[in-house]
Amino acid sequence: MSNVMHRTVSRRVALIGCLGLVTRNAVAQRSRTWRVAYLVSGRAAATTPVIKDTLRSLGYEEGKNLVFEVREANGHYSELPDLMQQLLQLKPDVIIAEATPAIAAAQKATSTIPIVMSPSTDPIGSGFVKSFARPGGNITGVANMFGDLTAKTLDIVQLVFPNVAKLGVLTSNNPTHPALYEVARDAAAKIGISAERYIAANPEDLKKAYQDMKARGCDVVYVLADPIRPSLPPIALEHRLPSVFQVNSYTELGGLMSYGPDILPLFVKAAHYVDRILKGGNPAELPVEQPTQFVFAINLQTAKALGLSIPEKVLIMADKVIE
Template identity: 45%
Template sequence: MRRRDVITLASGATLAWLPFARAQQSSRKVWRLAFLNTDSWESEVQRALFEVFRDELRKLGYVDGKNLVIERRAAEGHYERLDQLANELIALRPDVVVAVATPAIAAARRATATTPIVMWGVGDAVALGFIKSLAHPGGNLTGVATMFSDTVGKSLELLHSILPAATRVAVLGRSNATHKRLFEEAEAAAKTLGLVTIPISAPSRDDLGQAFETMVQEKCDALFVLAGPIEPQIVLLAAGKKMPAIYQFSAYVDLGGLASYGASLALMGKQTAHYTAKIFQGAKPAELPVEQPVGFELALNLKTAAALGLSIPAAVIARADKVIE
């Protein structure tokens, strides 16, 4: 079966379920939802994404402050805090935990083997040991996969189209269990384009400044930022170093990044809300297949391109889903 057919079937199943969900809202139960984020609530991007998720829950009949209580915790980019925050949330006895990104998902899994966990954006959940298979998760976790490893090649092709003279590309990774594999994917894709990849590690946001100094010392022509918690400082540092950068989230382009290609985080948030509602209604995570993203987007920031002295080819602009002028 083609991937497009799979997505269509998954979307159709979700839509078919909606009347059932709304029909079940007669219960007087107040649901408790725990929300664990690796990023900061001070981030405008994170607030906007959370509102997408909460609004979708509202459409499904679950209203924060009425029949729903949401307990939120954020690690502010300090992954070492995630275990403590996850344990705090589990102590509140939530009906469901929503965990955003792989580090938070791993912490939630360590904190509980029984409370349902919905994953908002996970890499290879099988390889990471979170689930048994996409079709049959088999435990207390389910949710939405990112497919970022599948889009690495297209991201580097986009970078090569914008910067055909570039030869040395820095690949920026953080403290994320999926980044080793993503770098391997980037290295393999880069070779086919005649590019050399330089691995750059910044375990925490405090390491980002030194990471960019290393890129300059390594004479990198461009930067590819691997998927992870959105860090506005990366955009600022890239601008300061005149470093053209491509990302896996379009939110970076909104913040001033040059270009991005990857799954739509907003659509993934809506999918996550539907998983949450299904579990409220009695569905078991072990029996809910992990879905792929339902939308991918190519985003460009022409203002940033101009500031860098770059001219993005018209053919690339024509393919873009979002263009900031």
């Protein structure tokens, strides 16, 4: 056999071998069962279906090629390390971590299993990633930009409450809240409003925090971003304290106003990150995404219950009005 013919045959054999390897990998990709762990700082009821539905549309289905395990802290962040250890025992291929407390717990637990943030308030400042473009470790995912929206939110507060003098800023033990409070305090000072921080570490501490804000003469409450605490809007109404939220889901639960990113699409993005990682993507090289949709919502039922009249110019600004 000539050298030319020998080289041609060798290349064909190599090509056939490569095609066979690709085929075997594709079959393995479809046939193996993937384990996805979901660590939730708050409650999982609203977001789990969004993630599962998106994964199903991408070819992952429970009972066939997906095991989806959830652990939720229900706002008790001190429980997250133990919940994370439970998930690690299940040997997940990817971890989705909801909100900064869960992301921090997952980061402390593993430096090798890929972690998808969904979402993070300050991924760089929290030490989760080196940069948005190149995260550089085992963590990537979605940011929420809450800090960037604070000044505009307080401008809206002043339009609705032109005589507001004191703002109560409600926080939890979320590690991003001290920095977010400083942003809110400085933004309030620029428009002549004083701000004071009140901490409700756990959901059962909310009533005491509202009692304190009422006693200290707060006119309006600014609720920093946190996993949903469903009891919060009724407590705000009970204490007759108008409350403005960073998380827009609260207006559906009876919160007065909210301004922030559309939350549920961020969990759709998280599922897409999971898919990319399971198909071989390296989280160190998958850029962190930021939201593109923002919603200003007003609940007129709550405004009426509080005896408030929302100015027409503010209603025109709203993306969503609940009547």
